[in-house]
Amino acid sequence: MVAWPDPGRGSPFPGSVAQFLLDGPGSGCHRFLTARGVAIQGVALNVAVIGAGPAGLFVGAALARRSHRVTAVDRDIGPGGGGEWARRGVMQFHHAHTFRPQVADALLAEMPLAYKCWLDAGAEPVTATFDGRDRMIGVRSRRVTFERALRSAAVQVDCLQIRRGHVDGILTRNGRAAGVQVDGVAFDADLVIDCSGRAGRAARGLGGRRTVGGNCGIAYVDRQYRLRPGALPGPMSNPIGYMAGYDGYMVVVFPHEYRLFSTVIIRSTANRDLIALRHAAAFDAVARAIPALAEWTDPAIAEPVTSVLPGGALMNVYRGQSDEDGRLILPGLIFLGDAVCTTTPNFGRGLTTTMMQCTELLALLDAGPRHLDDVGEQFDQWCDAAMLPWVQDHMTIDDAQADRWNGHAVDLSKALPSDLIVEAAAVDATIGARIGPYLSMQQGPDSLAALESRAHAVFAGGWSPAPPPGPTAAQLSEIVTIALASP
Secondary structure, rough: OOOOOOOOOOOOOOOOOHHHHHHHOOOOOOOOOEEEEEEEOOOOOOOEEEEOOOOHHHHEEEHHOOOOOEEEEOOOOOOOOOOOOOOOOOOHOOOOOOOOHHHHHHHHHOOHHHHHHHHHHEEEEEEEEEEEEEEEEEOOOOHHHHHHHHHHHHOOOOEEEEEEEEEEEEEOOOEEEEEEOOOOEEOOOOEEEEEOOOOOOOOHHOOOOEEEEEEEEEEEEEEEEEEEOOOOOOOOOOOOOEEEEEEEEEEEEEEEOOOEEEEEEEEEEEOHHHHHHOHHHHHHHHHOOHHHHHHHOOOOOEEOOOOEEEEEOOOOEEEEOOOOOOOOOOOEEEEEHHOOOOOHHOOOOOHHHHHHHHHHHHHHHOOOEEEEEHHHHHHHHHHHHHOHHHHHHHHHHHHHHHHOOOOOOOOOOOOOOOHHHHHHHHHOOOHHHHOOOHHHOOOOOHHHHHHHHHHHHHHOOOOOOOOOOOOOHHHHHHHHHHHHHOO
């Protein structure tokens, strides 16, 4: 094997952040092996990061700032000089996104230049007043704008190299990760971080990871528009955007930067007629038929800037760092981001869970553990406690919603899903006063447990949320058929 190419920037590697703080920048460092693998106190590690998306760039830049030598490998060539960026292999790149405050907080803590670049590119922080104080509740932006800002800051970080290539596999030595093979060439690494997403293949030959969830039975299409000069935006159901459940489907609108916005139609995969929404004529006809969408997409108000973007199979999946018996898949290898936690886009949680993971991994490394194996095991335990509940929450919500879309009533024989507990706040103000931490992801889904009985009483009393004005899913099917039959 060969060593990673020197990035050619910055000073020699003085050691990890723990040693730097203890002994100052002139301290030396040594790498040595123990029975549990690489000992990392006071050591500058060679780190290989698979994937240069949000997780890979963020954690790579943060580790490089701590004087570790980091190389992030991605097969994508990166953004060009113009406004377009295909982002090969990342289906969701051009689809609708929302950014919660945890994303901005992470950038401000670790990559303030990236946050500045993001704002300079037009990202719009959204604030709301709580207890007399203005607080950020999100940032309006497209994913492409976010990633451009992240990359423009990352390339300026000493000790971080972004390399174009394809990771063929993860190398092992003495039962632990020893590097990666890139386009047939082997490179050494003390720590490998897999940020290649839910479809990453580099680690597939290492054995089965503990997995919860799967296909959720939901699909979506979306399209981006730009408001015309002087035009006012359409209806908003909350400060971040518009979200509403209709009879058999859901509609979401996410405003972005520079008067851009995305419209999303979410449906059951069992409704095969609505697959045709991927055609512009069908999508436009449906948008005209749904009053809220019509207000956003009226040609006098807005113009489309993309084609209709059909989404792939949506998954609610959690994959741990270990196998079913609780053993790490490979010591020295850590999975991060979508490689751990994937949820449907209904609530815009994907990038938030990614940044939460990155922040926790950095905290574990900063705490000065003696061995990398300790970090892998501790991170696995944290993910089980902090990430798995969000996946299970989505699974419960989506399964119950699919039942309702298929004509079934709310099942009062079991605990209500989180979305219905939130809906019940329209009737019970006590619920509304206590759901904020869940909605902001400051607390997990279990924070709603104390409210479930109150929400159950609301639904048991005969109340149910009425859908806003608009056609049913069956009527959408008819609209699609007519639109495609028209010359």
